[in-house]
Amino acid sequence: MKVGFIGLGNVGGKLSGSLLRNGIDLTVHDLSAALVDDFVARGASRGESPAQLMRDCDAVITCLPSPAASDAVMQEMLPEVTEGKIWMEMSTTDEAEVKRLGAMVIERGGAAVDCPVSGGCHRADTGNISIFAGCDRETFERILPFLTTMGRRVLHTGDLGSASILKVVTNYLATANLVTCCEALVTAKAAGMDLNTTYEAMKISSGTSFVHETESQVILNGSRDISFTMDLVKKDAGLFHEVAKRNNVPLEIAPMLVDIFDDGIARYGERELSPNIIKRLEEATGLDILAPGFPPEMLDDEPEEPGYEVIPQGTEQQAAE
Structure with a gap:
């Protein structure tokens, strides 16, 4: 599958970097030409616009700074949403807003997922971050390979909006x-x-x-x-x-x-x-809260490993009952 990624900032740049590092066919887009140039130099394809990414890719991931930014990008992509396309919202956003935008995608035959991350930029950089995913189970199974490439622990949280x-x-x-x-x-x-x-x-x-x-x-x-x-x-x-x-x-x-x-x-x-x-x-x-021997930034010292789905405690017992 071809994946498009929109938003190459602090978090998005690291998540998309994990996809690229692990051989995913990746097309990227960002308002910063310099960020896009860096990804192209490393082997990604250059996206012309959000609409072009949705038209040419099987799944498009957005990782943007605000609900308003996600809405603006969705309005560009929406005419290109067709049967089988997947929109994955990795921004931190409002449950009601992701449901509203997701409904537009679903109405056109696509699938929508809210899949924000948690654990810090240092873990996003190594593919060891945690990911929540809200969508139907069938869609979750389709995107799980991408999610476990970007993150270590992946939790299916329920329907669209639950992850947000x-x-x-x-x-x-x-x-x-x-x-x-x-x-x-x-x-x-x-x-x-x-x-x-x-x-x-x-x-x-x-x-x-x-x-x-x-x-x-x-x-x-x-x-x-x-x-x-x-x-x-x-x-x-x-x-x-x-x-x-x-x-x-x-x-x-x-x-x-x-x-x-x-x-x-x-x-x-x-x-x-x-x-x-x-x-x-x-x-x-009047105090300075400083001490020697601590790092200026956090680095993830865990080796990158394949991700896996986290099964909520008690779920298997509930299913048995």
Whole structure:
């Protein structure tokens, strides 16, 4: 199958790189000619437009910065959607929006999938990231070879839209964890604790997490670089809030996180790296939360391995019953 990929940014460039590295027949398109040129130099085909990709490819993947960008690209592609075409939305987007766009694809005889990723850019780069996929089972089986090329752990989440819900749920948890890690590190420093020792205590305790073991390292290094910015955190928090509001869930912590990042954006700008939310506390206390021996960016030290489908715990028991 021929695959088209639209959006070669921080995440999309790494996911499409895994496809290219593993021999997939890949055509790429991006507003940045330099990014496209790089992929063409490595063996990809140059896409002229979203419409041309949908016309000439069996499946087209979009990985874009906003629901509005996905909508604009879909309007270009839609006239070229025919029986058997597949649209795979790997952007972090709204459940209702991906269902709306997906319905247009399905109406024309195509298939639609929301398949966002989770686990950080460093794992996207090595093909070891996790992928959620929302679609019917038949479509999931068709695209599974692509998904296991781009990611290590692939979870079929249910119908179209379900993956987008789980993506914003897990991003919400990551944001909450980032803020609490910042508060923990600053409090430990204020109490006179050595930050190298503090990092290890948090890592080997019940308080550890993926966020601590990755983002706390680049916080302590001072680079604060995880290739993710405050405006994207705010966007994802807003998407999570919309899911909760549609389902009548009275949130308490989420609005506080939005306020914190609104303040961070007002102080440092929307394109500031998201871990630099800790600067609010550094400035308030006069402390520098830095320690020697931590890397400036996260690198995935796991070897690239073939991906596989994750089976939810208890599913097999439910099927037997």
